[in-house]
Amino acid sequence: MTNPVAEPVNQIRQREVVRALSGVLPDAALLFEREDVQPYECDGLSAYRRLPMVVALPDSEEQVRDILRICHRLRVPVVARGAGTGLSGGALPPADGVLLSLARFMRILDVDPASRTARVQPGVRNLAISEAAAPLGLYYAPDPSSQIACSIGGNVAENAGGMHCLKYGLTVHNILKLRAWTIDGELLEIGGDGLDAAGxxxxxxxxxxxxxxxxITEITVKLLPKPVRAQCILAAFDDMGRAGQAVANVIAAGIIPAGLEMMDQITTRAVEPFVNAGYPLDAVAILLCEADGNDAEVAEEIARMTAVLQDSGATEIRVSKNEAERLRFWAGRKAAFPAAGRVSPDYYCMDGTIPKKALAPVLNAITALSAKYGLRCMNVFHAGDGNLHPLILYDANRAGELERTEQFGAEILKLSIDAGGTITGEHGVGVEKIDSMCLQFGGAELAAFHAVKAAFDEHALLNPGKAVPTLHRCAEFGRMHVHAGQLKFAEMERF
Amino acid sequence: MNDAIEAIAARIKSAQAQGEPLRIRGGGSKDFYGGAHQGAVLSTGSLKGIIAYEPSELVLTARAGTPLAEIEATLRERGQMLAFEPPHFAAPATFGGCIAAGLSGPRRAYAGSVRDFVLGVRLLDGKGDDLRFGGQVMKNVAGFDLSRLLTGSMGTLGVILEASVKVLPLPVAEATLRFEHTAASAIALLNEWGGQPLPLSASAWRGGELFVRLSGARAAVDAALHALGGEQFDAATATDLWQDIREQRDAFFDSALPLWRLSIKSTTPPLNLAGRQLIEWGGSLRWLATDADAATVHEAARYGGGHATLFRGGDKCAGVFQPLPAAMMAIHRKLKQALDPAGIFNRGRLYPDF
Known part of the structure; x- marks a missing residue:
């Protein structure tokens, strides 16, 4: 997580690129002075910063096409950016390239109540889609915590999830069609107005x-009818293992809750003064378990879930009596990240996903790591689908703490892989987890990823250095991380 | 099992060296589907068995040659199901074939498709390399989503060895209603109902009859029955009806004419084409038995914002899937090249060009 040293801008190259782009963009849409490009130096993962050589702010598809063609011709790297809320450094700018901001693509082009779809530009905020659809009794289901700010284009790029994806799916399950431009300026119309597409x-x-x-310059999303009602159970547990087992028991009982979230004690104690949700602070863990649907359906599901949670050894069960109480239950969960920022100068959010059966052992292992590194860790997560968000609390101003945090995080990712899971459930690999990709995938898989990348972008100009590590990088990384006595890239030449 | 996989890998390597086409085959239940076959059969029949299944994880992992019927029976015992209701079309249908063909049944419009439920795939690519993508967890954004790219790729990108899919609980309650409607009013109604919080799980219209299935909590189904009216079927008749539509045994499919599948915008008015139509998926899927020429059917699909497939019968020479725009076709060729550089897998099964 070390900040790259500010690289000196190659001014000859910069002039060349600016001159070429000024032929297709008005002056106001082209930034290259240091103070103008500074706001784009990082995304939501601010530990990584880099100044872009040029920032382009197009507002039409023709401009996007022309920018891409120019960058392709001049072999200039291009990094697309939406709202810049990403948590893996995926929109970290290229020091020698163009940061392509899609912030001006902010129009909702069409909301069609009959087919229950909306056609939107990529810079539209996630929540704005649901707000536009609300008068029609419809909404856009994926609801990442950052939905007030994050853009739908970024959601597609990261396959964003949220609190309700166990029941309603991820971004990939809720979009129908894209208009997207390849680096050589060809339009791809992907998907369709039907439920599948040819090829x-x-x-x-x-x-x-x-x-x-x-x-991506346009996205057609699916809209769902808004459930009549939602109700939430707050269940307390005095043991992490029992809480994890309760999650499995709810699913095994044939219930798919609209939301199923877990918070540990460090988290509830951190958020309670912040939101006054009335959480039982003596509980080792609490579960939030939500049902939605019509009145009778919600009542039926709440009764079934209550019975399962009781049988699973919950020490206390509260059912929200009204919408205000339900929102209060959720307030603490939604405020977990800001609360982490309140109790610690810095925090680092992880995003591994594990099978639900591994919840208790992995959480216990994280507790042990917390002691080993001498760093506190808050655990909040989407328990229903095993997506963990450990928040490591640290102070960047204390020597060595950032490095220890980084090592702690990498060990959590390795735990996730070893438990049969993945290093990232919804935040993406970006620059942040690129080395951990070497642990999750072997050389043949990474080679296949590079081949797929080359099918779209032969010269690797789009978002270079993100998401998929080079085999060389993994060989270097593997030299430091020999797993179970086996070199993962034994076939590689070492340098 | 490693021996079986090594044997397949060896076969791929020798075929790759000689540029020999291979025809990947599970149970042969969908031999009729897609472009004409080329090459020697490469069977996945030796890859049998469910590898992992834990109901509380909502995930099942099985080898490609495992009979679909075995998987569905195992799930049913534990009160779960493949929510995309894949058609079998014949008893030997396999899990791998189901994923490679990417076909989903009546519940698709309301629960999701095969690709929506695929979580991970292990495959042998065109070089015989053993690759694993995705995994057994529901949220996973590490690396490109090649598991879903493989789904519905008709075996053109690799030999699927095993796959993991998300499964769902069987609904507590289910009921089927029958109404009399014209095609136009059925389409309008299905779209209207789709915008309401109703527990719809399947729909079909043919010959003036509209059938709708409701699934979910008892209370939700009862409330919807009350709200929608119509004539309720007994459980056995309802099960047969949806099974017959899923497996294309319904009388509608008894036709000597070529059968087309049009996947289009749900609100598209009834197709103004010769022949008979069956409408599924809330209006999004139109089955058409017609002797209209391919260009006419493709045009109708384009008008509906979607695509048409020559599903059964007819002249396959010009390809069965709707031709792609040049830029999209170029990407397809390169993706094929990326995973199967010698072009040995299922030549011509997806597009005549590769």
Missing amino acids: YDLLALMTGSEGLLAV
């Missing part, structure tokens, strides 16, 4: 591709 499933391939394959 390979490029819609799935594009979703979560972290800006490495093409630049």
Whole structure:
């Protein structure tokens, strides 16, 4: 997580690129003075910063196409950026390239109540789609915590999830169609107005591709009818293992809750003064378990879930009596990140996903690591789908703490892989987890990823250095991390 | 099992060296689907068995040659299901074939498709390399989503060895209603209902009859029954109806005419084409038995914002899937090249060009 040293801008190259782009963009849409490009130096993962050589702010598809063609011709790296809320440094700018901001693509082009779809530009905020659809009784289901600020284009690039994806799916399950431009300026119309498309499933391939394959300028999303009502159970546990087992028991009982979240004691104690949710602070862990649907359906599901949670050894169960109480239950969960920022100068959010059966052992292992590194860790997570968000609390101003945090984080990612899971559930690899990709995938898989990348972008100009490590990088990394006595890249030449 | 995989890998390597086409085959239940076959059969029949299944994880992992029927029976015992209701079309249908063909059944419009439920795939690529993508967890954004790219790729990108899919609990309650409607009013109604919080799980219209299935919590199904009206079927009749539509045994499919599948915007008015139509998926899927020429059917699909497939019968020479725009076709060729550089897998099964 060390900050790259500010690289001196190659002024000859910069002049060349600015001159070429000024032929297709008005002056106000082209930034290259240091103070103008400074606001783009990082995304939501501010530990990584770098100044872009040039920032382009197009507002039409023709401009995007022309920028890409110019960059392709001049072999200039291009990094697309939405709202800049990403948590893996995926929009870290290129020091020798163009940061392509899609912030001006902020129009909702069409909301069609009959087919329950909305056609939007990539800079539209996630929540703005649901707000536009609300008068029609519809909403856009994926709801990442940052939905007030994050843009739908970024959601597609990262395959964003949220609190309700166990029941309603991720971004990939809730979009129908994309307009996207390849680095050589060709338009790809991906997906369609039906539920599938001819040929390979490029819609799935594009979703979560972290800006490495093409630049999206339009997205058609599905809208769902808003449930009549939602109700939430707050269940307390005096043992992490029992809480983890309760999650498995709810699912095994044939219930798919609309939301199923867990918070540990460090978290509830940190957020309570912040939100006054009335959390039981003596509990080792609490679960939030939500049902939605019509009145009778919600009542039926709440009764079934209550019974399962009781049988699973909950020490206390509260059912929200009204919408205000339900929102109060959720307030602490939603405020977990800001609360981490309140109790610690800095925090670092992890994003591994593990099978639910591994919840208790992995959480216990994280507790042990917390002691080993002498760093506190808050655990909040989407328990229903095993997506962990450990928040490591640290102080960047204390010598060595950032490095210890980074090592702690890498060990958590390795725990996730060893438990049969993945290093990232919804935040993406970006620059942050690129070395951990070497642990999760072997050389043949990484080679396949590079081949797929080359099918879209032969010269690797789109978001270079993100998401997929080079084999060389993994060989270097592997030299330091020999797993179980085996070299993962034994076939590679060492340097 | 490693021996079986090594044997397949060896076969791939020798075929690659000689540029010999291979035709990947599970149970052969979908031999009729896609472009004409080329090459020697490479069977996945030796890859059998469920590898992992824990109901509380909502995940099942099985080898490609495992019969789909075995998987569904195992799930049913534990009160779960493949929510995309894949058609079998014949008893030997396999899990790998189901994923490679990417076909989903009646519940698709309301629960999701095969690709929506695929979590991970292990495959042998065109060089015989053993690759694993995705995994057994529901949220995973590490690396490109090649598991879903493989789904529905008709075996053109690799030999699927095993796959993990998300499974769902069987609904507590289910009911089927019958209504009399014209195609136009059925389409309008299905779209209207789709915008309401109703527990719809399947729909079909043919010959003036509209059938709708409701699934979910008992209370939700009862409330919807009350709200929608119509004539309720007994459980056995309802099960047969949806099974017959899923497996194309319904009388509608008894036709000597070529059968087309049009996947289009749900609100598209009834197709103004000769022949008979069956409408599924809330209006998004139109089955058409017609002797209209391919260009006419493709045009109708384009008009509906979607695509058409020559599903059964007819002249396959010009390809069965709707032609792609040049830029999209170029990407397809390069992706094929990326995973199967010698072009040995299922030549011509997806597009005549490769």
